[in-house]
Amino acid sequence: MHIADGVLPTSVAVTSYLLSGGILAVSLRKISSEDYPKIALMSSAFFVASLVHVPLGPTSVHLLLPGVVGIVLGNMSFIAITLGLTLQCVLFQFGGITALGANALMMGLPALLAGCLFQLAVKKISSPIGMSVIAGISGMLGVVLAGIILALMLFLSGEVFLNIAKIVLLAHIPVAIIEGIVAAAMVSFLRKAKPELISVKPA
Amino acid sequence: MKAIGVILLFISAILCGAISKAQETPVGGEIQKNGSESVKTQTICDISEIKEQITQQSQEFSRELRQIKREIALLRQTMEKPGIKEIFAGIGYIFGLCGVAFYFSARKRGPNSQHSKKE
Numbered sequence: 598m599h600i601a602d603g604v605l606p607t608s609v610a611v612t613s614y615l616l617s618g619g620i621l622a623v624s625l626r627k628i629s630s631e632d633y634p635k636i637a638l639m640s641s642a643f644f645v646a647s648l649v650h651v652p653l654g655p656t657s658v659h660l661l662l663p664g665v666v667g668i669v670l671g672n673m674s675f676i677a678i679t680l681g682l683t684l685q686c687v688l689f690q691f692g693g694i695t696a697l698g699a700n701a702l703m704m705g706l707p708a709l710l711a712g713c714l715f716q717l718a719v720k721k722i723s724s725p726i727g728m729s730v731i732a733g734i735s736g737m738l739g740v741v742l743a744g745i746i747l748a749l750m751l752f753l754s755g756e757v758f759l760n761i762a763k764i765v766l767l768a769h770i771p772v773a774i775i776e777g778i779v780a781a782a783m784v785s786f787l788r789k790a791k792p793e794l795i796s797v798k799p800a
Numbered sequence: 801m802k803a804i805g806v807i808l809l810f811i812s813a814i815l816c817g818a819i820s821k822a823q824e825t826p827v828g829g830e831i832q833k834n835g836s837e838s839v840k841t842q843t844i845c846d847i848s849e850i851k852e853q854i855t856q857q858s859q860e861f862s863r864e865l866r867q868i869k870r871e872i873a874l875l876r877q878t879m880e881k882p883g884i885k886e887i888f889a890g891i892g893y894i895f896g897l898c899g900v901a902f903y904f905s906a907r908k909r910g911p912n913s914q915h916s917k918k919e
Contacts, residue, residue: 629905630901630902630905630906633898633901633902633905634898636898637894637895637897637898640894641890641891641894641895644887644890644891644894645887645890645891648882648887680894680897681890681894684890684893684894685890688882688886688889688890689880689882689886690880691882
C-alpha cells in the first residue's frame with residue numbers, strides 16, 4: 598500500500614513532506630526518554646508487519662498495523678511509523694523516497710486518529726469486552742482511513758477518485774478485518790498483562 | 801603379316817574405345833541432364849524440408865525462451881522480496897537509534913541524576 602516513486606506530482610509530494618515533517622516535529626517535543634523503548638518496539642513491529650502478505654487474488658496486500666501502533670503509542674505513533682517507513686524505504690525500497698512524506702501521512706494520521714478514538718472511548722467504556730471491541734473498531738478504522746487517504750493522494754495525482762477508492766478499500770477489507778482481530782486480541786491481553794502500555798488504569 | 805594384323809587390331813581397338821568415349825558424352829550428358837533435373841527436384845525437396853525443420857526449431861527455441869523469461873521474472877520477484885537480513889537490519893537500526901536517543905537524554909539529565917527506585 599505504499600506509494601512508489603514517480604506516482605505523485607511534485608506539489609503533492611512536497612506538501613505531504615512538509616506536513617509530516619511538521620507533525621513529526623510536534624510529536625518529538627512531547628516524548629520523554631521513558632517512551633523510547635515503546636516507540637522502538639512499535640516501530641519494529643510496524644516495520645516487520647508489512648512483510649506479512651495476505652494473498653488476495655492476483656496480488657497481495659500486507660498488514661499495516663496503524664491501529665495497534667496508535668492504541669499503544671497514542672500521540673507518539675507518528676514517530677514510530679515515520680521511522681518504520683523510512684527504514685522500509687531505505688532497506689528494501691518499499692515505497693519511494695519522494696513519496697516518504699505522503700506514505701507517512703497515509704499511515705501516521707490513521708494511527709493518531711485510532712489512538713485518539715481508543716483513548717476517548719476507553720474513558721467511557723471500561724469493560725474488558727467493550728475495550729476489545731473498541732480496539733477492534735479502531736484497528737479496522739485505521740486501515741479504512743489509510744485506504745481513504747491513499748485514494749485521496751492518488752486522486753490528487755490525476756486518477757479518478759471513486760474508482761481508486763473502491764478498489765483500494767475492497768482490497769483492504771480482509772486486512773481491516775484481520776487487523777481488527779489483532780488489535781482486539783492485543784488489547785485484551787495487555788489489559789491483564791500490562792495495562793500501562795495502553796494507558797489504561799490497571800484493572 | 802601377323803604383326804601388321806596385330807597392329808591393325810590394336811589401332812582399331814583404340815579407335816573403338818575413342819569413338820565410344822566420344823559417344824558417351826552426349827549420352828552421358830543426357831543422363832547428366834536428367835540427373836541434374838532430378839537433383840534439382842531433390843534439392844527443392846531438401847530445401848522445403850530444411851525450411852520446415854528451421855521453422856520447427858525456431859518454434860521450439862521461442863518456447864524455451866518464453867520459459868526462461870518466465871523463470872527470470874520469477875527470480876527477480878523472489879530476489880526483490882525482503883529477506884531475513886533486511887528484517888534484522890531494520891530492527892537493529894531502530895534499537896540502535898533508541899540507544900542513541902537514550903544516550904543523549906542521559907547526557908542532558910547530567911551525571912548526578914539517578915533513576916528513582918520504586919519502593
